Amino acid sequence: MNRQNRRQMLRLYLGMLLSVLLASLFFSGLYRFNNKYTQHTTQPINGLLILSEADMEQHPSRYLWHDWAYYPNVLLTPADFQDGDPDRYMTYVNLQSGNRMDLSGQSGQTQLGCGTYLLRIQVPSTRISYSLGMPEVFSAYQLYINGDPALSIGNPDPDHYRDATGSRLVSFFPDENGMITILIAVNNQSYFYSGMTFPPAFGTPQALNYTRGIRLGLRLCTIFTFQVAILICGYFWLRTRHKNTALLALLCLLMIGWTVYPLLHTLFLLPVFPTYWLETLCCYGTLTLLLYLHNQVCGIAATASRISCGVAVGICVGVSVYFFGAASIPDWGIAAVSRLLAGYKLLLSAYLIFTAFLTARKSEKNHRLFYVSLFFGCACLWDRIYPAYDPIFGGWFLEWVCTVLIYMLATMLWKFLAESYTQNRLLQQQNHNAEKQLIMQTNYTFQLREQVEIRRRFVHDFRHHLRTLHTLAEQTGDQVILEYLDSVGEYSSGSGKIMETYCGRPAVDALLFYYDNLAEIQHIDLSLQFQIPEPFSMTDVELCTLLGNLLENAVEACLRMPPEATKRIRLKTACKPAFWYMVIENTYDGMLAPKEQQGFFTRKNNSEYHGIGLSSAMHLVEKHKGTLDVQPSAELFRVGIMIPIEK
Template identity: 35%
Template sequence: MRAAWKQLLGLLLAAALGSALCLALNRWDNKYTRPGAQPLEGLLVLSEEELDRTDVHFLIRGWAFYPGVLLTPEELAAHGSEHYMVYTSVGQRTRFDREGENDPHGCGTYVLELRLPERAAEYALELPEIYSAYRLYLNGRLALQMGDPETYRPLTQNRMAGFTGSGRVTVMLAVSDRSHFYSGLVYPPAFGSPLALNLIRGERLGLAVCVSLCGLLGAALAFYLGLRMRHKNAVLFALLSLTAALFTAYPLLHSGLALPPQPWYALEIFGAYLMVALVVLLQNRMCRTDRWLSRLSVWAGGAFALLALGYGLCSAHLSVTAMRAFSALAVCFKAGAALYLLAVSLDAARRRVPHTDSLPYVAVFYGTLLVWDRLLPDFEPVVTGWFFEWGGLVMILAIGYTLWRDVVSAYADNLTFAEEHRQMKRQLAMQAEYASQMAERSAENRKLIHDFRQHLRAITEMAFRIESRPETAELKRELLRYLEEFPQVIPRGAGVSPGCFCNHASVDALLQYYHAAALRQGIRARLAFRLPDGIPLSDVEWCSVLGNLLENAMEACQRLAEGAGTISISVRPMRGTFFLLVENSYDGHYDRQGGRFRSRKTGAVRYGIGLESVRETVTRCGGTLDIYPLETVFRVGITLPVREGPGASGPAPK
């Protein structure tokens, strides 16, 4: 019960943080709430005090709008009163459709009069993407043109027009659209000094560059780890990061290039909804969702992303009804995705799926931002991003964090598996070496038995002759001489088992293997010792510890001149304590960082796995590992507690 209340409190805290973020952005990074005078009925009066107090004004309200006509300054002056005009706010009219019509496209002219101080000064007007072709007139002069609104050659770009102005300045935009799902002036232009506008523009583009670069780097790292470790989730996260990087790069694209609306805006909205589908896919995999539910949700997300792509590509042929239907469907899709992510993550938390404990809180945070996106429709960021973009960023970071934990865990498992595989190969090599020695001894025994039979025949024949002729003294002397020479005929050491190095069979086999390997490489080795009873290490653990230490010692000796290497093991059993010391000669070079020794294997960049494995085993059993690198001798000492009981101390076996 306490865990449930704790989780509920965390979910409420996530919702509170999401709400605080939205309210903060709405207050301090919103064009619609930024302080400053606003136009009224087509007129904006800006005094020097107002310009000093507010360096940038976003021109939102009070635009005079002439629907259905493309006016020039001359036509406006001569026949402006003859055309229908309405005052409108930017963002209020996102299509050129008229009441009772179902065609979202058309044309229109926006007019705004500025009253500036009489002293001439440098000003700038930043125009965001205007859909989809327009001409900008300042005081009756053509200042900027994108595409051709009359013959309709669509082009969009985030542009800035500078001018020297004083007194009365008329801003006039003649806009035409027949290909985009938005029409005309959708985002508020910004007016102010060139320096102030360039600062805001630079902050916005700089943030986009940072986010896009981080996304690309994350995608490259995830793709590398995914291929190297064969981790499918990492490859999918690389695709998600790449999609996010390209999506957040659209301010750079629209600021640097003049492009037609299609297919670029279709790809933009496709990328936005593809991110949602990839988030659903990754969360399904990490939360181990039911296979059929996972497939259904991923297919739904992918289908809606393709629908968004088709919506963008076919926007020139859509009706107002179709556009409204898609907008409503998009809202339902986002809400459904947020609820699904929350349900899946809560179910994973209930089933205690590893590394998914943070996902429910992120899903609540994401859903909270989507709710505020509907509650605060008059929000357009000055520098940062939309609520939907913030939610997607937090969701991607959370999935990346969860995936990173999973990758680190998998990497640790791979290292453990590699170490176990290495030890198994060593055990097999030990067994092969031991079997080879036993086969050699067996062959010697067979030869000895064969030769011994011949000797017995000779002795039997001599004894038979002596028995048949007891008076033959010469035969007796020959038999005695033969028996005296008989021990020299048998080879020394033949017919016995290999020398014993330890009183534990498995440890003895390990020492036999390394002793034979040392002899083959001209390394002097003294490896015999005796293990007392009561040591907390099992034979398997002893083989792992000694195998790693002897392997490192062999590698160190191989770097020396032939015949210069030595390896020795010595023990000091005391009451309640057992001390084992492994010494080997080395070249005096080692790499230690923070108390840990780095591997010197060719191409190795990680800490030595062998020593760390030994340290972990010894520490787990209540012992200590001490390393003493001297000038020419490398020492590793192991101190272990010995349980009270009958010991088996004594001299080391020969």
């Protein structure tokens, strides 16, 4: 390993350590400062929260997640508390995703069932209004505040059960004693999350609306950014027809479907299914498409790419089956699926890091992709380390890192597309200039051909005059004139090769004649069977550009062969009712050099012109809605072209 490579690897390892450190600091910072569970606010104890004026001034809003009184397997109403707390089994629970409706654990389906949550809040006696921000509750609930119905999402009644989900903000006044009693009766018969899994927000209406506005505004900005990306991708796809551009647009669309849920849940009441199924499917669809584009950028081998993408697609299918059977999956099945999906994310992050590392070792320009892959791996790791995380602003760890990874891939892809677009524009300008020159050469060829025809007629007619003079000289016996005429006749017969007619178009015939002469000089066996239909959509300029590029590549390939090798070029065309076909094949030395990201083959010494000839030919063929196929074998390099004939 030379000094430059050692320096490159040193930069790679230092960047790796710095990326892991920054990613860890970032996610630890999110957990510490952007987490509903880590706010330094007064929390309920044993179902009671006492707030002073100082508490409300210092923290006008807080998230209530600690020590809710919970009555499992029963839907209670304020009437059940008229004579004090009912004589039923009660426990205190924290609101988190691992909660279960049936705490006994004996039914085998502990995520299903019903229960009632109770919390009492003592606020300062000042008569002001307060608000309660209700997040999504699974799967239907009735909210009572101070004994009065305040909000109903779905229908928790077992006889008329109907699930629904939505985020709502409820405002109210405490009673005359400054007491607020919050009672939430929840029933879940359709989802594998149960009851209250996210903490409600409590505080003044101004504070809650402020936080809510910032949260939704940031989400709108993110979605708007993805929409702009979709429009840009659509523009580039229309201009270049590059497949990865369309895939990136689809990736941004999936990301919108994954991250739009806070807006949808705020604006609408939606059924649990298929809302959460589509949201989760967009999540794992995003991971699948990210994996595919990652494989494309890194140039992963086809077999490894198919296997990795096949596993990702299988996960998407399995998640769908999981959602369709959510109501009948036992608790142990839910736990197993949760561990499987967590393991899949860790395995996916390891795959991305490993493949990006291999790619970064080859080229320094791919270091950024490797660092973002490390960022993804850290997100999956810290997601397992910090399970009690519910963001106040922004998204979850995986949403953050997927957004960054999409921006990274988009930057790399758009840079490549911009370079390709610029090269394409330059190529079009070069073709335009070549067309002008070719038009002038075509006019000159017409004039030259007319002069040649005039000369040929003159020589032909002059021979008749010479024969006549020769006969007259014989009759008069003038030997001097006879000798002179015989010497003129020797030179007047001519010996040059006359230009042939291949297709009847002078410019095209001139080009084919040039390569016919060149092949003869270079001792290349050239066979030309060229015809075109009338009318044909290609102009003389386009045909000369197409044939010139392909024949030039073929001659160069033959000249690179050993002197003793057989050098052969075959050009054949066929006119069918609907299509015009052309096949050009040539012998070559069997060595190919792939051009990165285009799949074209070139052996030119000047890298500036790598792949331009075949790229120009493909551009012309696609312009006329045709196809160009390259089929190299061990001894022959074959290019096949098919163009529809417009009638």
